[in-house]
Amino acid sequence: MQRLFTTLSEKDKRRYAGIEATKLGHGGLDYISKLFDIDPKTIRRxxxxxxxxxDLPSDRVRKKRRGPENGD
Known part of the structure; x- marks a missing residue:
């Protein structure tokens, strides 16, 4: 976890720490804060x-692939 954390951007570090803290449940925020040496406020952010x-709209649609498996 720490190796991955060091490669992330600041924004991604906050989000990743938040995800990991949530997965741990009670006490997870404090544990992850100490593990990654970041402020708990950063994790909350x-x-x-x-x-x-x-809440972002998910109206983006991928284009259909062209190739033998699609009859092209």
Missing amino acids: GLQELDLTD
Whole structure:
């Protein structure tokens, strides 16, 4: 976890820490804060950012692939 954490951008670090703290449940925020040596407020901010991204519209549609398996 720590190796991955060091490769992330600041924004992604906040979000990743939030996800991991949530997975751990009670006491997870303090544990992850100490593990990654970051302020608990930073983790809370990452969680808020994750909550905001859930509300984004998902109207983007992928284009159909062309190739032998699709009859092209």
